[in-house]
Amino acid sequence: MAASIHGTKPLRIAALFHARRIVRKSAKAAFRLIPKKAKASSIVFWVVIAFLFAPLFVLILYSFNASRSGEWAGFSLVWYKKLFLESPELWRAFKNSLAIALSSAAMATVLGTLAAVGTARYSFKLKSYVATMSFIPMILPEIVVGVSLLVFFAGIGLKLGMISVWIAHTTFNIPFVYLLVSARLEESDPTVVEAARDLGASELQTLFKVVIPMALPGVASAFLTAVTLSLEDFVITFFVSGPGATTLPLYIYSMIRFGLSPVVNALSAVMVAGTVLLVYPMRNFLKVFASN
Known part of the structure; x- marks a missing residue:
């Protein structure tokens, strides 16, 4: 039993490293699709958009919350009523x-x-x-x-x-x-x-x-x-x-x-x-x- 556990541990570590390598390569490939001149500006643009509009999306979402508190308790139209x-x-x-x-x-x-x-x-x-x-x-x-x-x-x-x-x-x-x-x-x-x-x-x-x-x-x-x-x-x-x-x-x-x-x-x-x-x-x- 112990031998099998110790035997599978290196396999898990190798699998994790392999998965990380695949994710890293995929991210690099996706990043290469963006034009070089537009990379920094587009990233800044989307960060600013997210910073500006994320609070609005959260506000609209919680206007449908059935609870008065910040915890989500299900969809409801009671506050619109x-x-x-x-x-x-x-x-x-x-x-x-x-x-x-x-x-x-x-x-x-x-x-x-x-x-x-x-x-x-x-x-x-x-x-x-x-x-x-x-x-x-x-x-x-x-x-x-x-x-x-x-x-x-x-x-x-x-x-x-x-x-x-x-x-x-x-x-x-x-x-x-x-x-x-x-x-x-x-x-x-x-x-x-x-x-x-x-x-x-x-x-x-x-x-x-x-x-x-x-x-x-x-x-x-x-x-x-x-x-x-x-x-x-x-x-x-x-x-x-x-x-x-x-x-x-x-x-x-x-x-x-x-x-x-x-x-x-x-x-x-x-x-x-x-x-x-x-x-x-x-x-x-x-x-x-x-x-x-």
Whole structure:
């Protein structure tokens, strides 16, 4: 018995070494199939993709978990049922976020576009400082912006609520809109505007029939960016919100304080799916519009 055991041990070791040699050769052969220039870049690319999207896949997976804890207890739709049928306060917060995001993004898009058109078409003394000043609200920490707006609202006697949140979101979105539309206007052909003026178009006709259509892809992307920034903002909204102005990030924060609910996972999965469904149609629309 002992002899047989000692006799099989070298065979096992030899088999292990042989298996390792086969795996190593297979890995080398597969690695050779990748172009040499693309090896490092492709590896880095897939590592970054995995780092970015792995948490989303885990979140979506656990939104179907039957257990409240982190242990997998089987597939279930109970958290989606609670999300859609038993969470009226959550949907109220979502409606507040959506209303503020769309309205503040629309106002910020109008004001930021007008500012970008003005600095692109006209010359004035402080023109070189406008772009620099527009970076300041983007660089400042959000807590500084939130406290500043809170002090400002208290100074003018404005009651905190939906209006104060709307003003705050419009304010911090304007610089983003300005920079995106300005970049689009810088890429446009200035001779088109000159040709319109030579053909007798007035300032307003040139603005609405030439300048704005050329800048419209940038305006659309600026609006979508403003909506996204407004929907996900927490810090500034935390300082300037009041009774009846609870947004979705604030509501999720209040839920997490008392323990992480799987309903948040279900809500996040729904938002990810909605974002994916909206991104591709908007991307194709902007491509078609830009080509036209």
